[in-house]
Amino acid sequence: MMPGRVMSPVFSVRDVAVRGLRGGVALWWFLARIVIPISLGAAAISALGWLGVAAGWVAPLMKIWGLPGEAALPLLTGGLLSLYGAIGIMSALDLTARQINVLAILLLVSHNLIVETTVQKKSGMRVWEMLTVRLVTASVLGWMIAAWFPGDAKAVATVASHVAAATGYWPASKEWSAVVADFVHRLPGVGRTVAIMSAVVFAVAMGQEWARLPRGAAVLGRLASPVLAVTGLPKRSAFLVAAGIVFGLMYGSAFLFEEARAGRISRSELFRVNVFLGTTHAWIEDTLIFVAIGASAWWILGLRLVVCLPAVRFWGYLHDRLVETRARAES
Numbered sequence: 001m002m003p004g005r006v007m008s009p010v011f012s013v014r015d016v017a018v019r020g021l022r023g024g025v026a027l028w029w030f031l032a033r034i035v036i037p038i039s040l041g042a043a044a045i046s047a048l049g050w051l052g053v054a055a056g057w058v059a060p061l062m063k064i065w066g067l068p069g070e071a072a073l074p075l076l077t078g079g080l081l082s083l084y085g086a087i088g089i090m091s092a093l094d095l096t097a098r099q100i101n102v103l104a105i106l107l108l109v110s111h112n113l114i115v116e117t118t119v120q121k122k123s124g125m126r127v128w129e130m131l132t133v134r135l136v137t138a139s140v141l142g143w144m145i146a147a148w149f150p151g152d153a154k155a156v157a158t159v160a161s162h163v164a165a166a167t168g169y170w171p172a173s174k175e176w177s178a179v180v181a182d183f184v185h186r187l188p189g190v191g192r193t194v195a196i197m198s199a200v201v202f203a204v205a206m207g208q209e210w211a212r213l214p215r216g217a218a219v220l221g222r223l224a225s226p227v228l229a230v231t232g233l234p235k236r237s238a239f240l241v242a243a244g245i246v247f248g249l250m251y252g253s254a255f256l257f258e259e260a261r262a263g264r265i266s267r268s269e270l271f272r273v274n275v276f277l278g279t280t281h282a283w284i285e286d287t288l289i290f291v292a293i294g295a296s297a298w299w300i301l302g303l304r305l306v307v308c309l310p311a312v313r314f315w316g317y318l319h320d321r322l323v324e325t326r327a328r329a330e331s
Helices: 013-048 050-065 069-080 083-091 097-109 113-122 127-148 161-167 176-211 214-231 235-246 249-261 267-279 283-291 297-330
Strands: none
Touching: 050 069, 050 127, 069 083, 069 097, 069 113, 083 097, 083 283, 097 127, 097 283, 097 297, 113 127, 113 249, 113 267, 127 267, 127 297, 214 235, 214 267, 214 297, 235 249, 235 267, 235 283, 249 267, 267 297, 283 297
16 A cells, blocks of 8 residues: 555445445434324325315415416425325316426425425424425426416416315315225325335435445546536535435435434535425426426426526525524624
């Protein structure tokens, strides 16, 4: 060995697998304590029909983005619960191409907020910060597509009662036996979520251990370098960025929690990575499910990347200035 040169530790495939399994168990438990109770609560809310009531209240706000009133139901369903529930409702509505793309971009940036914001809170973020970033960014993107998307801009005329028709029932008209049956019917969906989460967590845990090796870090750094350059994120966040792009916010933030707890990432970097994960995660899967119902990948992914990647610097700048202002006020 040459004098003054420090050799990097060498790990075998078995070492990486063992370390990944150990980390996977801890992170699975971290996510399970959040996802399972919230998913069960969401199933109960859906079974009771409360989303239909809420959608009726906010339906008039949909005209901000040129959407019909009944668009409130998929927007609330996807925003609070999952994209797949929103997709199912959107498929049953009479929407123009512009309205489909507006709804898609709104939901891509601000979906599953209950679970995902809870996970981000566990990683050290304030709930109001993450909700502000995601809702403001989603609103701006929705306005941009509503204004620029080519074709007919005319919205479908609706009334709030259409929301009730879209839900199929209001809580007052549903017997408790039917509510229980609906809740039980939704339980396999919760089970599928947990099963998928388990598989992804352990796969990503292995990848994280590999990414900590010199060779893995170099490969990921090269692949993620365009995103890191635009967003201003540090090179050591390459794996978190890659996990968010491929698997989604929940898994990226779960590993971000571990990095923050170990002191491997600063508060400013923590905020910026969470902004990235919140606004531009799951590029492939989330985009394709909307393309399947008529959305344009060029608009919902292209515009999202053009706006959201540089926006990481913008939100990071505002956050740092706010922190400095608070520090001066307290000193």
